[in-house]
Amino acid sequence: MTFADLGLSDELLRAVETAGYTEPTPIQAQAIPQVHMMKDLIAVAQTGTGKTASFVLPMIDILSHGRRRARMPRSLILEPTRELAMQVAENFEKYGANHDLKLALLIGGVQMGDQVRALDEGVDVLIATPGRLMDLFERGKILLTGCELLVIDEADRMLDMGFIPDIEFICEKLPTTRQTLLFSATMPGPIKKLADRFLTSPKYIEVARPATANINITQFKVAVTARKKQDVLRSLLLKEDVQTGIIFANRKTTVRDLNKNLRRLGFASGEIHGDMDQASRMAELALFKAGKINLLVASDVAARGLDIKGVSHVFNYDTPWHPDDYIHRIGRTGRAGATGRAFTFVAGEDAEAIANVEKLTGLKIPVFTLDDAAEQVETAPALPAAPAEVEKPAREDRPRRSEGRTRRGEQRRDQPRKAEAAAEERIRPEPPQEAPRAPAPERSQRVEPAPRRHYPADPPSLPGEWNGPVPGFLGISAL
DNA sequence: AAAAAAG
Numbered sequence A: 001m002t003f004a005d006l007g008l009s010d011e012l013l014r015a016v017e018t019a020g021y022t023e024p025t026p027i028q029a030q031a032i033p034q035v036h037m038m039k040d041l042i043a044v045a046q047t048g049t050g051k052t053a054s055f056v057l058p059m060i061d062i063l064s065h066g067r068r069r070a071r072m073p074r075s076l077i078l079e080p081t082r083e084l085a086m087q088v089a090e091n092f093e094k095y096g097a098n099h100d101l102k103l104a105l106l107i108g109g110v111q112m113g114d115q116v117r118a119l120d121e122g123v124d125v126l127i128a129t130p131g132r133l134m135d136l137f138e139r140g141k142i143l144l145t146g147c148e149l150l151v152i153d154e155a156d157r158m159l160d161m162g163f164i165p166d167i168e169f170i171c172e173k174l175p176t177t178r179q180t181l182l183f184s185a186t187m188p189g190p191i192k193k194l195a196d197r198f199l200t201s202p203k204y205i206e207v208a209r210p211a212t213a214n215i216n217i218t219q220f221k222v223a224v225t226a227r228k229k230q231d232v233l234r235s236l237l238l239k240e241d242v243q244t245g246i247i248f249a250n251r252k253t254t255v256r257d258l259n260k261n262l263r264r265l266g267f268a269s270g271e272i273h274g275d276m277d278q279a280s281r282m283a284e285l286a287l288f289k290a291g292k293i294n295l296l297v298a299s300d301v302a303a304r305g306l307d308i309k310g311v312s313h314v315f316n317y318d319t320p321w322h323p324d325d326y327i328h329r330i331g332r333t334g335r336a337g338a339t340g341r342a343f344t345f346v347a348g349e350d351a352e353a354i355a356n357v358e359k360l361t362g363l364k365i366p367v368f369t370l371d372d373a374a375e376q377v378e379t380a381p382a383l384p385a386a387p388a389e390v391e392k393p394a395r396e397d398r399p400r401r402s403e404g405r406t407r408r409g410e411q412r413r414d415q416p417r418k419a420e421a422a423a424e425e426r427i428r429p430e431p432p433q434e435a436p437r438a439p440a441p442e443r444s445q446r447v448e449p450a451p452r453r454h455y456p457a458d459p460p461s462l463p464g465e466w467n468g469p470v471p472g473f474l475g476i477s478a479l
Numbered sequence B: 001a002a003a004a005a006a007g
Helices: A010-018 A026-036 A051-063 A082-095 A113-121 A130-138 A155-160 A164-173 A189-198 A226-239 A252-264 A278-289 A323-330 A348-361 A403-426
Strands: A041-044 A075-078 A103-106 A125-128 A149-152 A179-184 A203-206 A217-223 A245-248 A269-272 A295-298 A313-316 A340-346
Touching: A010 A051, A010 A082, A026 A041, A026 A051, A026 A203, A051 A075, A051 A082, A051 A149, A051 A179, A075 A130, A075 A164, A082 A103, A082 A125, A082 A278, A103 A113, A103 A130, A113 A130, A125 A130, A130 A164, A149 A164, A155 A164, A155 A179, A155 A189, A164 A189, A179 A189, A226 A252, A226 A340, A252 A269, A252 A295, A269 A278, A278 A295, A313 A323, A323 A340, A323 A348, A340 A348
Parallel strands: A041 A179, A041 A203, A075 A125, A075 A149, A103 A125, A149 A179, A217 A340, A245 A295, A245 A313, A269 A295, A313 A340
Antiparallel strands: none
């Protein structure tokens, strides 16, 4: 199976090839022909499965016929967060390189002027978060009567965020003879109802949850007390030789405080959460993608869908309350065939949350103890997929420091070095008496076989194969 | 419980 088998145009195939992809993922293979035939579609799939390209590619072909008109966008894609909307826009630009298509990105937190001007000139595709779309609609800047293709992405997340009334409102403004695509990771009742009401005899496709089955991610849990979290994190960051890591916390205040402390300790870290203005959100993300900072402290705004190449580690500074968020968070690493390591801090009150995570993933997460930090790294539990007797986790899988990467590597090492000395002195073995014992390390077992995804090895972002100066973090594709 | 989204 190749992209050429899916009925895509030659221009599009060229763009796909330029991007370095040859083989469609399962969802692409199923969805693209259906969308191409202008049929409705319900796809149960998450980001990381190649979902975005499964609608962006055929949409480009569909939109290549016809003309745009002022204030009457020809298609609309709804996204739950601003960053996801930006990412879809980048995909459109990448794959639409050989087409004359205009898009407008309608998200909050930025000036409306450019968005209004783009609408006035006419666009083929509108990529929007609901709030700003509604705002502009109410100001009379958009007519949706010419919009014949609607994509509702991450529908279940939209539901969580209370966007369903807005989506219903928008659906009613679109012509009834239109094509509607609905993507959702799960299918709770209200989403089924939404689909019944606004889709016409849709094809239903479902692909496996990716992160639960992603054997590229080595997972650990770490027993901590609330007041030792910072020390444990600092120690782990140094011992793990973290190249690029995202640290998730449950609260925005925690994100802020933690980033401040990491910076004070000399780490090259940044932060992203919803209380920051959009310019700062974008700036921090850009710094991270460019490798100017190698740690990003984040709220769940960054948990889903964000595709940042080369993230070697994910730390859950807090166990997420909702098990789905665990899957999303750790899915920021181990992407595109690379390996990744995910550590989840479990304090006493997180017992139930982590149990729910293990139930959901069907995986007993091995315990990683830091009683003797120096030793523990060497005797950490094995890869979840391997028998428990294996001595070393797959550290060899991770990139070796090569001369080529020193430019950035050195920058990063210098700063934490001070912290390292301090850490050696102060953090030393933490007698675990008051630390809650996490459940005993059990033989980890995988419950379902991991379906292999097909990723091109072409872009120079796979750790271990890269010898040049700084790995590019700019690739955004969710193919 | 928190976070996300309009200003």
